[in-house]
Amino acid sequence: MIEGARWRKWVFFYVPMALFLLFLLFPFYWMVITSVRPDGELYRPWNSSNYNPFWTWKPTWDHVRYLFEETLFASWLWNTTFIALASTAISLVCGVFAGYALSRLNFPFAGSLGTGIFITYLVPQTLLFIPLAEIIRNYRLGDTPWSLILTYPTFLTPFCTWLMMGYFKAVPKELEECARIDGASRWQAMLYIVIPVAIPGILSAGIFAFTLSWNEFIYALVFLSSPEQKTVPVGVTSELIRGDVFYWGPLMAGALLGSIPVAIAYSFFVEHYVAGLTGSVKG
Amino acid sequence: MGQVVLKGINKFFDSVHAVKDVNLQIRDKEFMVFVGPSGCGKTTTLRMIAGLEAISSGDISIDGNVVNGLAPMDRDIAMVFQNYALYPHMSVYDNMAFGLKMRKFEKPEIDKRVLEAADILGIGELLKRRPRQLSGGQRQRVALGRAIVRHPRVFLFDEPLSNLDAKLRVQMRVELKKLHLRLGTTAIYVTHDQVEAMTLGDRVVVMKDGVVQQVGEPLELYNRPANKFVAGFIGSPAMNFAAVTVTEANGSLIAENSGLRIKLPDEAAQRLRGHIGRKVMLGVRPEDLTVTGSVDLGHPCFDAVIEVVEQLGSEILLDMKVGESIMVASVEPTASVRVGDKLRVAMRPTRLHVFDAQTEAAI
Numbered sequence: 001m002i003e004g005a006r007w008r009k010w011v012f013f014y015v016p017m018a019l020f021l022l023f024l025l026f027p028f029y030w031m032v033i034t035s036v037r038p039d040g041e042l043y044r045p046w047n048s049s050n051y052n053p054f055w056t057w058k059p060t061w062d063h064v065r066y067l068f069e070e071t072l073f074a075s076w077l078w079n080t081t082f083i084a085l086a087s088t089a090i091s092l093v094c095g096v097f098a099g100y101a102l103s104r105l106n107f108p109f110a111g112s113l114g115t116g117i118f119i120t121y122l123v124p125q126t127l128l129f130i131p132l133a134e135i136i137r138n139y140r141l142g143d144t145p146w147s148l149i150l151t152y153p154t155f156l157t158p159f160c161t162w163l164m165m166g167y168f169k170a171v172p173k174e175l176e177e178c179a180r181i182d183g184a185s186r187w188q189a190m191l192y193i194v195i196p197v198a199i200p201g202i203l204s205a206g207i208f209a210f211t212l213s214w215n216e217f218i219y220a221l222v223f224l225s226s227p228e229q230k231t232v233p234v235g236v237t238s239e240l241i242r243g244d245v246f247y248w249g250p251l252m253a254g255a256l257l258g259s260i261p262v263a264i265a266y267s268f269f270v271e272h273y274v275a276g277l278t279g280s281v282k283g
Numbered sequence: 284m285g286q287v288v289l290k291g292i293n294k295f296f297d298s299v300h301a302v303k304d305v306n307l308q309i310r311d312k313e314f315m316v317f318v319g320p321s322g323c324g325k326t327t328t329l330r331m332i333a334g335l336e337a338i339s340s341g342d343i344s345i346d347g348n349v350v351n352g353l354a355p356m357d358r359d360i361a362m363v364f365q366n367y368a369l370y371p372h373m374s375v376y377d378n379m380a381f382g383l384k385m386r387k388f389e390k391p392e393i394d395k396r397v398l399e400a401a402d403i404l405g406i407g408e409l410l411k412r413r414p415r416q417l418s419g420g421q422r423q424r425v426a427l428g429r430a431i432v433r434h435p436r437v438f439l440f441d442e443p444l445s446n447l448d449a450k451l452r453v454q455m456r457v458e459l460k461k462l463h464l465r466l467g468t469t470a471i472y473v474t475h476d477q478v479e480a481m482t483l484g485d486r487v488v489v490m491k492d493g494v495v496q497q498v499g500e501p502l503e504l505y506n507r508p509a510n511k512f513v514a515g516f517i518g519s520p521a522m523n524f525a526a527v528t529v530t531e532a533n534g535s536l537i538a539e540n541s542g543l544r545i546k547l548p549d550e551a552a553q554r555l556r557g558h559i560g561r562k563v564m565l566g567v568r569p570e571d572l573t574v575t576g577s578v579d580l581g582h583p584c585f586d587a588v589i590e591v592v593e594q595l596g597s598e599i600l601l602d603m604k605v606g607e608s609i610m611v612a613s614v615e616p617t618a619s620v621r622v623g624d625k626l627r628v629a630m631r632p633t634r635l636h637v638f639d640a641q642t643e644a645a646i
Contacts, residue, residue: 172366172368174364174365174366174368175368175370175371177333177335177355177362177364177368178362178364178368178370178429179370179381179385180335180354180355180356181333181334181335181355181356181358181360181361181362181382182356182361182381182382182385182429182433183356183382183385183386184356184381184385185354185356188385192381193370196372197370197371197372199372
């Protein structure tokens with residue numbers, strides 16, 4: 001904390017903190033306020049009485065209702081959840097095992113393999129979607145959730161592997177050695193000792209992977225075409241922007257509802273998440 | 284039973300020869316201590332016995348069975364680690380029960396053994412706690428408890444006391460000794476602390492650079508060190524050494540260097556007959572030096588100037604300048620000595636050690 005006079009605390013702590021919070025939270029506020037604003041205020045503010053750009057006196061649920069009744073938003077939500085959970089699960093399983101192997105088993109080329117995995121993470125998606133589209137077409141996976149469930153791990157697995165590698169390295173080797181002397185096989189030692197100790201790391205990798213796949217845009221845009229298959233980010237932008245007409249109310253309502261699950265996921269596990277990223281193992 | 288035999292054990296880490304041809308017989312119920320400076324291969328040897336490190340060549344057998352290829356779990360050993368290695372996500376009870384659960388013991392038997400061990404170690408009321416809620420000493424006890432519930436053939440200790448503060452270390456040392464007397468299980472204990480080695484060990488193995496320097500009972504190491512390294516390593520404060528040349532005058536042997544000239548007592552002279560005209564290392568322990576007011580003809584004597592006086596209460600350590608070199612003497616607390624005093628110092632003639640200047644082996 002900052003020591004000294006009260007004004008110092010205000011100048012160096014509270015005021016910057018407030019500005020920072022304002023900067024971060026304003027988009028959310030704008031989404032909320034836009035999604036409950038009546039169309040009259042959105043499109044012809046000069047005609048509406050009592051108009052205030054930062055507030056509304058006539059909140060309405062019309063946009064949310066429109067979202068659920070006139071669009072396929074409910075199925076987009078379901079699609080996104082299913083795809084995000086499935087690809088996160090696949091990536092986590094791969095990441096945990098690969099991370100364990102790369103950090104604990106001394107096999108030849110473990111180091112270069114680790115670097116290799118990291119390099120695949122660096123290949124930009126905007127480049128990768130072209131060959132992937134070919135693969136998706138060959139396996140006839142286009143326009144199904146599987147096209148995304150199987151392609152998201154291409155960038156999620158390297159990330160999970162690296163995060164878990166770092167985390168496993170921070171778990172003292174003696175814990176596992178002790179378990180193996182105690183009568184556990186390598187497999188059991190991993191299952192009963194190393195993985196439970198690494199839960200914070202696994203959680204943070206999981207949350208991160210979930211968020212990435214929840215928000216993913218370009219693969220979803222390319223691989224999915226029919227409206228009922230789309231995910232929230234693609235569905236909202238493709239179905240609620242028609243030509244040059246922006247349906248601002250439903251658009252913002254969709255964005256807001258789409259970001260809530262991620263926010264909930266973060267707030268539940270925030271402590272584990274921080275512990276996972278800073279790699280703390282309490283003895 | 285718990286007899287461990289090491290036959291021609293070698294360990295290479297890539298090109299580094301970490302353990303060199305170690306041959307040892309550790310008897311059943313024995314408390315064997317491996318001691319040496321860090322990097323001497325003692326921990327590697329222990330880890331090879333545990334099965335955590337592969338053996339490059341040689342055989343390790345426990346109770347007559349070669350265990351080279353056996354996994355750690357199949358060797359029927361228990362190990363206590365320096366950092367305790369308690370499972371942080373389990374309670375004390377579960378930590379202690381883990382090994383038994385893995386070995387598919389019945390629940391009542393697990394319960395009985397854990398409670399018994401907790402009782403021996405006085406940690407009965409901690410069983411529900413998590414390791415992070417324990418103090419260092421308590422964690423140490425839990426780690427011990429986890430080892431003893433298994434009733435293994437051999438206990439392995441890897442510097443178990445070095446994370447404790449000095450006072451607790453002394454206390455736990457005594458408890459370890461008691462525990463060993465009570466359980467009578469073979470124990471192999473690795474430490475870099477020669478006091479621990481001397482107090483705990485039935486026998487002590489002194490290692491340096493991967494080579495066993497000497498194996499013997501603590502007093503044997505103290506009284507008859509096999510070489511200069513063991514002589515300097517065992518005992519605190521360390522033995523004083525002086526490089527001297529052996530000459531003969533009037534039928535008796537003289538050891539001398541620039542600041543020192545002593546007539547060797549008969550016993551040492553006999554050993555040095557063959558070294559006349561050659562350089563040897565003379566060794567004498569601080570506690571074998573006495574400060575004499577007058578010349579004592581019976582004992583070999585030399586002159587010294589006191590540089591530092593260290594009062595320990597039970598004794599006084601004198602750092603003295605003898606010729607070019609520094610020697611330490613441990614004298615009675617009643618001695619009246621001051622910095623700058625010139626003294627005549629006498630050695631106990633029977634306690635003189637001599638080492639070959641080249642090989643450093645005892646002569």
